[in-house]
Amino acid sequence: MKISHDERDGVAVIRFEGNLDTNTAPEAQDTLDGLVAGGTTKVLVDFGALDYISSAGLRVLLATAKKLRGSGGNLRLCSLNETVAEVFEISGFSTIFAVFPSEAEALEGF
Amino acid sequence: MIHLGTILGGAESSVPEARGKIRRLMRDLTNDGMVATRVATVASQLFRAANRIEQAGRIDVHLILDRAEPELVLDLVGVGGKMDCSVADAFFDAVHVVRVEGESTVRMVLRLPHLDPAAHQPRRQRELRDAVEEKGREALMRELTVKNRELQESFDNLRRTTTAKERMESELNIGRDIQMSMLPLKFPPFPHRNEFTVFATLEPAREVGGDFYDFFLIDEDRFCFCVGDVSGKGVPAALFMAVTKTLIKSRATNDFSPASILTHVNDEISENNESAMFVTLWLGILDVTTGELSYCNAGHNPPYLRSASGEVVRLANRHGPVVGAVEGLVYGEDAATLQSGDYLFVYTDGVTEAMDPAGELYEEDRLVRVLEARDYDSVEEMVAASTEDVWRFQAEAEQADDVTVLAVRFTGREGGAAGTHVLELEAGNRYEEIDRVNRSFDEFASTHGLPEKVRRSMKLVFDDLLNNVISYAYEDEDEHLIEIRIELSPDRLAVRITDDGHPFNPFGRTSPDTALELEEREIGGLGIHLVQNLMDEVSYTRRTDRNVVVLVKYLSHEAAENEPSEETT
Numbered sequence: 001m002k003i004s005h006d007e008r009d010g011v012a013v014i015r016f017e018g019n020l021d022t023n024t025a026p027e028a029q030d031t032l033d034g035l036v037a038g039g040t041t042k043v044l045v046d047f048g049a050l051d052y053i054s055s056a057g058l059r060v061l062l063a064t065a066k067k068l069r070g071s072g073g074n075l076r077l078c079s080l081n082e083t084v085a086e087v088f089e090i091s092g093f094s095t096i097f098a099v100f101p102s103e104a105e106a107l108e109g110f
Numbered sequence: 111m112i113h114l115g116t117i118l119g120g121a122e123s124s125v126p127e128a129r130g131k132i133r134r135l136m137r138d139l140t141n142d143g144m145v146a147t148r149v150a151t152v153a154s155q156l157f158r159a160a161n162r163i164e165q166a167g168r169i170d171v172h173l174i175l176d177r178a179e180p181e182l183v184l185d186l187v188g189v190g191g192k193m194d195c196s197v198a199d200a201f202f203d204a205v206h207v208v209r210v211e212g213e214s215t216v217r218m219v220l221r222l223p224h225l226d227p228a229a230h231q232p233r234r235q236r237e238l239r240d241a242v243e244e245k246g247r248e249a250l251m252r253e254l255t256v257k258n259r260e261l262q263e264s265f266d267n268l269r270r271t272t273t274a275k276e277r278m279e280s281e282l283n284i285g286r287d288i289q290m291s292m293l294p295l296k297f298p299p300f301p302h303r304n305e306f307t308v309f310a311t312l313e314p315a316r317e318v319g320g321d322f323y324d325f326f327l328i329d330e331d332r333f334c335f336c337v338g339d340v341s342g343k344g345v346p347a348a349l350f351m352a353v354t355k356t357l358i359k360s361r362a363t364n365d366f367s368p369a370s371i372l373t374h375v376n377d378e379i380s381e382n383n384e385s386a387m388f389v390t391l392w393l394g395i396l397d398v399t400t401g402e403l404s405y406c407n408a409g410h411n412p413p414y415l416r417s418a419s420g421e422v423v424r425l426a427n428r429h430g431p432v433v434g435a436v437e438g439l440v441y442g443e444d445a446a447t448l449q450s451g452d453y454l455f456v457y458t459d460g461v462t463e464a465m466d467p468a469g470e471l472y473e474e475d476r477l478v479r480v481l482e483a484r485d486y487d488s489v490e491e492m493v494a495a496s497t498e499d500v501w502r503f504q505a506e507a508e509q510a511d512d513v514t515v516l517a518v519r520f521t522g523r524e525g526g527a528a529g530t531h532v533l534e535l536e537a538g539n540r541y542e543e544i545d546r547v548n549r550s551f552d553e554f555a556s557t558h559g560l561p562e563k564v565r566r567s568m569k570l571v572f573d574d575l576l577n578n579v580i581s582y583a584y585e586d587e588d589e590h591l592i593e594i595r596i597e598l599s600p601d602r603l604a605v606r607i608t609d610d611g612h613p614f615n616p617f618g619r620t621s622p623d624t625a626l627e628l629e630e631r632e633i634g635g636l637g638i639h640l641v642q643n644l645m646d647e648v649s650y651t652r653r654t655d656r657n658v659v660v661l662v663k664y665l666s667h668e669a670a671e672n673e674p675s676e677e678t679t
């Protein structure tokens with residue numbers, strides 16, 4: 001998996017490319033933890049280049065969202081492919097996360 | 111959402127009527143006897159379970175057409191959370207507990223792709239909706255209203271009967287409960303095996319009847335199946351049946367001869383048979399790789415063999431009298447070799463002795479005509495066609511005896527291999543190995559053109575299941591091998607994962623609550639929940655010292671979903 005991030009209008013935008021699963025979750029968690037520890041409060045995760053996410057990946061998102069909420073921040077997600085969207089539906093994550101169709105829409109009013 | 115009617119539960123004796131009602135309704139809706147029979151079977155099982163906890167309940171039937179795929183919703187109202195609904199999981203697309211009008215309700219949802227013109231034929235969908243709403247719905251409602259009234263009246267009558275009769279009835283009901291709870295009801299029972307298929311149905315009569323069927327794999331290649339009819343009724347007959355079934359199964363684990371099995375079972379039963387009950391039995395053992403069948407008929411109706419070419423042969427030989435009557439008998443057996451595409455059809459006398467309103471018997475000729483009528487596509491279709499023919503014949507006459515039908519279709523390895531691709535992998539119990547498995551699977555998937563969505567779902571499933579095994583299956587620090595067998599056929603992707611860890615059923619836990627708020631959410635169990643929802647079938651068995659998990663994803667369904675609908679083009 002490749003992880004890239006940049007900042008737009010005060011929002012940290014993280015792009016995951018490949019798989020967010022057992023083997024890549026630790027790296028993803030480190031990256032997100034680093035941002036939160038560095039004082040970032042607004043995080044947008046762009047899933048546009050993600051192939052699939054397993055429960056190990058969901059765990060990372062849940063942990064990050066809880067940490068951000070603890071520090072008054074917020075997590076948004078965008079550009080889910082069909083499989084990722086289905087996983088969000090099945091797990092109930094689609095109702096507890098703010099999910100947007102595109103990066104532009106997610107950044108609007110963040 | 112269209113309300114198609116309400117079916118009332120109540121005493122055991124009302125279940126066959128309710129079952130018939132659901133079957134007719136489903137047949138009218140789907141024009142598919144097989145789906146109708148299966149939905150009716152599951153619904154009647156749940157009614158029985160509801161009656162057992164003295165929460166008779168009712169089933170509200172709704173049809174939802176304003177979705178991409180029409181859904182039939184059966185609400186078993188007033189019993190939610192109190193009963194085991196696992197029997198419904200195997201057949202319905204979703205089963206959950208909801209609140210309906212303040213009552214805890216088991217909601218069973220069945221998608222009806224048969225009714226699904228939405229994806230490509232919007233016009234047909236309109237016609238269908240019109241048909242159901244106008245003509246169809248009116249007709250169905252009229253019929254259901256009348257039947258409901260009749261059912262309520264007979265229920266009221268029943269409550270007014272004398273105590274003696276109630277006692278007798280309740281004894282019969284308990285016997286019936288025991289009988290029905292012993293039957294394997296999950297179909298297909300062996301989704302990972304494509305050498306053979308089996309389907310069976312037992313329609314109990316109102317009062318008399320002691321039919322049963324059973325089937326199981328003795329080992330990897332030997333499939334044992336039997337159909338029987340116990341003399342007598344009520345609790346004694348049901349217990350006799352339970353004993354017979356248990357004796358057969360325990361004997362068959364190390365005795366592969368039907369004659370020998372029935373000889374021993376007969377000795378065991380006759381030895382202490384003070385009740386003088388007996389059972390007619392037909393038992394066969396099929397080698398699912400070679401098609402070799404050995405069978406023993408102990409006073410039972412001779413079954414039929416339907417060859418792939420359409421020839422119907424009666425397996426007429428009998429090898430001894432009914433089991434339980436005479437101690438010390440030695441039974442014989444016969445052998446036959448099934449060819450790819452052959453069907454074996456076993457039944458009880460409830461079929462041939464079904465009576466029409468004029469008192470005429472159904473008899474074997476009619477059965478043979480149904481078997482000869484056409485080339486059946488599946489065991490389900492053959493079973494549905496034969497039972498439907500009996501119900502048609504019986505019409506309004508009361509069902510006098512249990513009707514049991516079991517069909518086995520042999521395909522063999524060669525037949526099953528047409529258009530089938532297999533990938534076999536071994537992975538060590540290290541997390542990095544998951545990556546390797548998924549890379550091999552990616553290559554396999556792209557070589558054989560697996561749909562993108564299935565490929566992604568499958569990789570996620572591998573990640574979660576293998577993670578589960580590697581994390582929890584082993585108590586030592588040693589190296590272990592996990593075997594993965596992936597079989598892709600034109601209509602399905604079947605995966606078998608075998609590990610030598612300690613016994614653990616990953617599907618044995620309850621699903622996590624996915625409706626909780628962020629703060630309350632825990633991640634435990636979520637991976638398995640995803641697997642169960644993304645796959646069409648999941649199963650777990652412990653085979654000697656190994657855990658075997660089998661997953662099936664149907665492909666035709668998936669392909670249809672991916673087709674662009676006309677409305678968007």
